[in-house]
Structures are given as structure tokens and as C-alpha cells.
């Protein structure tokens with residue numbers, strides 16, 4: 001590998017690449033050792049395996065929420081619905097008490113912050129593993145409980161928030177039956 005390849009592309013080029021890969025929007029919440037809630041908006045969130053049910057997120061090492069997760073080894077993933085945009089902004093940039101600005105309650109199982117006004121799904125996780133890469137730590141969580149109700153997910157891509165739009169199936173999808181069903185994948 002030459003010197004240029006080992007350095008990689010410029011940050012702006014890489015950010016533009018990733019902005020073309022829209023995702024859902026999560027707020028990861030945790031409690032510190034003293035029981036204070038912490039939370040941060042997160043889009044670097046992905047499923048790893050179904051059996052066991054493990055997910056991952058890549059968190060900047062400077063984050064208070066990450067510090068709390070490492071202290072108490074549990075965290076919650078709140079998946080935001082289409083009306084959860086204010087919460088996404090609060091949990092990415094508000095410098096004061098973020099939880100004073102949203103509706104939330106502790107979960108009955110692990111006592112983790114559930115953003116009841118902004119999330120349509122919540123997964124409680126036990127920290128199963130972590131892996132450092134540059135200035136981020138990739139955390140792996142084993143999902144121990146899920147609470148969810150059907151809703152429209154909030155999205156983030158092209159450097160802006162958006163809302164999932166259901167579209168008409170294409171001709172090819174129609175020929176195969178239901179345009180949505182033919183794209184289903186069970187994650188295995």
C-alpha cells in the first residue's frame with residue numbers, strides 16, 4: 001500500500017460519501033454510576049446478529065453518554081419516530097439538561113431512560129463487547145428487552161432529517177407480488 005492509500009481520502013469526501021447512505025435515527029441513553037441520565041443522538045447504529053440478538057453503535061470517545069455506558073455496562077436504544085426530530089436535535093447539541101426538554105421515564109427492567117414522547121421503539125442492551133477504532137469506540141450490545149409500536153421512522157441522510165415515505169411498488173415488484181414483501185430480509 002502506498003503512502004496516499006494508507007492516509008485515506010479527505011474527511012470532506014468521506015462525509016459526502018456517508019451522507020448518501022440514509023439511516024434511521026436513534027438516541028442512545030444510559031445512567032452514570034450516580035444514576036444521572038445521559039443521552040446522545042446516534043446514526044452509526046446497526047444490527048450485528050439475530051442469534052444472539054446483538055447490535056452495535058460507534059461512539060466518539062469524548063462522549064459523556066459513552067462514559068456512562070462503560071461505567072454501568074447497560075444502555076438503551078430509542079428509535080425515533082417522524083415527530084422525534086426535536087429530540088434528535090436536543091440530544092445532539094443542547095448543552096444543558098437534555099432530559100428536562102423531553103418526555104421520558106425509566107424502564108421497568110433496567111431503569112434506563114425511555115424517550116416516551118419521541119421514540120416508537122426501545123431496546124435495552126447489556127454491553128457485550130467493545131472495539132476501539134481511532135477516536136471512536138464501537139460498542140456491541142446484547143438486546144435483553146424490546147418495547148415497540150408501529151410508527152413512521154425518522155431518517156437522516158444528505159445532512160438533513162427526513163421521514164420515511166412509502167412508495168408504489170415498481171412493475172418488477174408487482175409482478176412478484178407485494179412490492180414490499182419481495183424486499184424482505186430476515187437478517188440471517
Ligand SMILES: Cc1cc2nc3c(=O)[nH]c(=O)nc-3n(C[C@H](O)[C@H](O)[C@H](O)COP(=O)(O)O)c2cc1C
Nearest residue numbers: 040041042043044058059060063064065091092156
Ligand atoms: C444525526 C446525528 C447523528 C449522530 N450520530 C453519532 C454517532 O453515531 N456517534 C457519535 O459519537 N456521535 C454522533 N452524533 C453526535 C452526538 O449526538 C453529539 O456529539 C452529542 O452531543 C453527544 O452527547 P454526549 O457527549 O452528552 O454523550 C450524531 C449527531 C447527529 C445530529
